[in-house]
Amino acid sequence: MGERVAFLGLGVMGFPMAGHLVQRGHEVAVWNRTSARAERFVASHRARAASTPAEAARGASFVFVCVGRDADVREVVLGEGGALGGLAPGAVLVDHTTASAELARELEARATERGAGSLDAPVSGGQAGAEQGALTVMVGGAEPAYDRALPVLRSYARQVRRLGPAGSGQLAKMVNQICIAGVLEGLAEGLHFAEAAGLDAEAVVDVISKGAAQSWQMDNRHRTMLAGEFDHGFAVEWMRKDLGLALAEARRCGAALPVAALVDQLYGEVEALGGRRWDTSSLIARLRRR
Amino acid sequence: MGERVAFLGLGVMGFPMAGHLVQRGHEVAVWNRTSARAERFVASHRARAASTPAEAARGASFVFVCVGRDADVREVVLGEGGALGGLAPGAVLVDHTTASAELARELEARATERGAGSLDAPVSGGQAGAEQGALTVMVGGAEPAYDRALPVLRSYARQVRRLGPAGSGQLAKMVNQICIAGVLEGLAEGLHFAEAAGLDAEAVVDVISKGAAQSWQMDNRHRTMLAGEFDHGFAVEWMRKDLGLALAEARRCGAALPVAALVDQLYGEVEALGGRRWDTSSLIARLRRR
Numbered sequence: 001m002g003e004r005v006a007f008l009g010l011g012v013m014g015f016p017m018a019g020h021l022v023q024r025g026h027e028v029a030v031w032n033r034t035s036a037r038a039e040r041f042v043a044s045h046r047a048r049a050a051s052t053p054a055e056a057a058r059g060a061s062f063v064f065v066c067v068g069r070d071a072d073v074r075e076v077v078l079g080e081g082g083a084l085g086g087l088a089p090g091a092v093l094v095d096h097t098t099a100s101a102e103l104a105r106e107l108e109a110r111a112t113e114r115g116a117g118s119l120d121a122p123v124s125g126g127q128a129g130a131e132q133g134a135l136t137v138m139v140g141g142a143e144p145a146y147d148r149a150l151p152v153l154r155s156y157a158r159q160v161r162r163l164g165p166a167g168s169g170q171l172a173k174m175v176n177q178i179c180i181a182g183v184l185e186g187l188a189e190g191l192h193f194a195e196a197a198g199l200d201a202e203a204v205v206d207v208i209s210k211g212a213a214q215s216w217q218m219d220n221r222h223r224t225m226l227a228g229e230f231d232h233g234f235a236v237e238w239m240r241k242d243l244g245l246a247l248a249e250a251r252r253c254g255a256a257l258p259v260a261a262l263v264d265q266l267y268g269e270v271e272a273l274g275g276r277r278w279d280t281s282s283l284i285a286r287l288r289r290r
Numbered sequence: 291m292g293e294r295v296a297f298l299g300l301g302v303m304g305f306p307m308a309g310h311l312v313q314r315g316h317e318v319a320v321w322n323r324t325s326a327r328a329e330r331f332v333a334s335h336r337a338r339a340a341s342t343p344a345e346a347a348r349g350a351s352f353v354f355v356c357v358g359r360d361a362d363v364r365e366v367v368l369g370e371g372g373a374l375g376g377l378a379p380g381a382v383l384v385d386h387t388t389a390s391a392e393l394a395r396e397l398e399a400r401a402t403e404r405g406a407g408s409l410d411a412p413v414s415g416g417q418a419g420a421e422q423g424a425l426t427v428m429v430g431g432a433e434p435a436y437d438r439a440l441p442v443l444r445s446y447a448r449q450v451r452r453l454g455p456a457g458s459g460q461l462a463k464m465v466n467q468i469c470i471a472g473v474l475e476g477l478a479e480g481l482h483f484a485e486a487a488g489l490d491a492e493a494v495v496d497v498i499s500k501g502a503a504q505s506w507q508m509d510n511r512h513r514t515m516l517a518g519e520f521d522h523g524f525a526v527e528w529m530r531k532d533l534g535l536a537l538a539e540a541r542r543c544g545a546a547l548p549v550a551a552l553v554d555q556l557y558g559e560v561e562a563l564g565g566r567r568w569d570t571s572s573l574i575a576r577l578r579r580r
Contacts, residue, residue, distance in 0.1 A: 124498070125501060138497055159497065159500060163489060163493055171489050172497060174487075175483055175489070175494050175498060175503075176502070179476045179477055179503040179505075180476070180503050182475050182479065182480075183472060185476075186469045186472015186475075187472065189472065189547045190472075191465075192546070193468055193536065194462075195545075199454060199465070203451065204465050206451070208465060208469065210426065211414045211426055212470055212507065212524075213467075213506070214506040215473055215506070215507075216501065216505070246483065249487060253483075253486040257479045257482075258475075258552065259549055259552065259553070263549070
């Protein structure tokens with residue numbers, strides 16, 4: 001039984017996610033800031049392109065947002081012609097953007113004013129996860145809205161979890177990125193040291209990856225790191241955005257993140273090397289080029 | 291077919307390792323700085339206690355060393371009554387101590403002078419790995435010595451790998467510890483942030499541990515970290531010793547280890563909290579107690 005849904009933001013994540021909604025039989029209205037991408041979507045999917053977010057949202061039971069930053073979400077949801085203007089009472093706004101917990105709380109307040117629900121629902125799993133419908137979704141918000149959205153979220157998610165009230169999904173995503181920052185810099189330093197010390201780094205990884213040094217990043221990124229290939233994966237500029245959110249939130253809640261703060265600075269040096277679009281594993285490039 | 295072997299150093303690692311050698315039918319002579327421990331060993335194993343390392347080494351085909359630091363190895367092997375004095379031509383000295391690559395090269399040179407072989411062979415897998423005979427052994431040294439030692443090393447190792455000439459085992463172990471330093475501090479900061487932000491940290495780990503933030507440490511240490519239990523595992527003072535070796539070697543080979551150097555300092559703060567004997571995952575205690 002298809003729902004009427006809107007999908008706002010057809011980037012590398014949103015495009016395949018909206019595609020899964022169509023495939024599951026939902027009646028999808030799409031909108032994208034660059035309209036050519038929306039036209040490309042409707043040319044290949046049974047869906048309609050709306051002229052504004054508000055128009056897409058009108059009559060929809062679920063309004064999904066997947067854009068870049070807090071400011072983009074504000075514009076697409078709260079701005080002129082924004083989704084909020086079309087949000088029906090009883091509908092649920094689902095923001096897949098990795099954004100601040102503060103924004104998530106504000107969106108929930110604004111949705112509630114219109115008799116609608118709101119969930120913050122950042123994802124992990126990357127472009128491949130979006131294409132394969134195998135994303136992880138970390139959700140914050142009220143339980144009734146979560147329960148209603150869950151079956152629809154399963155269109156593109158392998159794992160969906162509500163972690164608490166509005167903002168909790170965003171905070172959980174920040175925990176994810178903080179852990180990754182430490183793992184990746186440790187791995188980069190380990191591989192860089194192996195090279196500098198004249199070891200066969202590939203052989204070393206083969207040995208140590210079965211024990212206490214093992215990580216998803218070691219298993220999945222050491223080869224490309226050793227080869228210096230970074231034209232894939234999750235871009236440095238997006239990681240810096242996410243670490244910026246985590247560091248700002250840490251200031252508010254009084255957490256200390258010495259290594260996350262340092263790694264954010266190291267990514268700044270990767271950007272200075274021309275690596276804004278390189279995968280996050282490119283921390284090793286900075287160590288090599290000093 | 292049992293070999294005549296000597297085992298020098300019956301600490302939490304050496305004691306069970308020597309036990310596996312006895313079980314495999316080798317003729318074992320043991321020596322320990324605190325002789326009570328050697329007496330305890332021979333009371334429960336078919337083995338003999340030697341009065342000096344040299345006496346233990348005399349007539350042995352393999353002489354295993356498993357002590358604390360470079361200085362201990364020097365004393366036990368090169369000092370008065372040290373193993374070198376008893377090392378037979380054709381025997382192989384196997385140092386399981388995590389020590390410097392420089393020392394490994396020196397030991398090989400000294401063993402070679404006596405017509406013997408030498409391998410640096412630091413292990414990972416901890417006390418549990420030693421007890422279960424499931425250690426990983428990272429070996430540096432000449433191939434003939436390695437080929438001869440391999441069947442004996444398998445007495446307590448699940449994984450044995452030669453990584454290059456003398457010192458390569460030590461360097462590989464340093465890579466392992468560098469990676470772990472980053473992983474553990476990232477995990478500690480992530481969990482600390484989750485707590486400070488009011489999240490259910492256990493639920494967050496449950497979600498993110500299936501993706502790019504996953505690590506052996508996350509899988510195996512997050513519960514005790516959240517519970518503040520650190521009376522197990524690998525002690526902070528030993529991790530600092532290992533990071534000290536890595537940082538000194540990095541100076542020599544020109545590698546940059548900004549996070550490993552920082553984490554070494556953070557461990558210093560854990561020690562100041564009384565945590566010298568706490569597990570390495572106690573980095574979170576420092577974040578909590580600021």
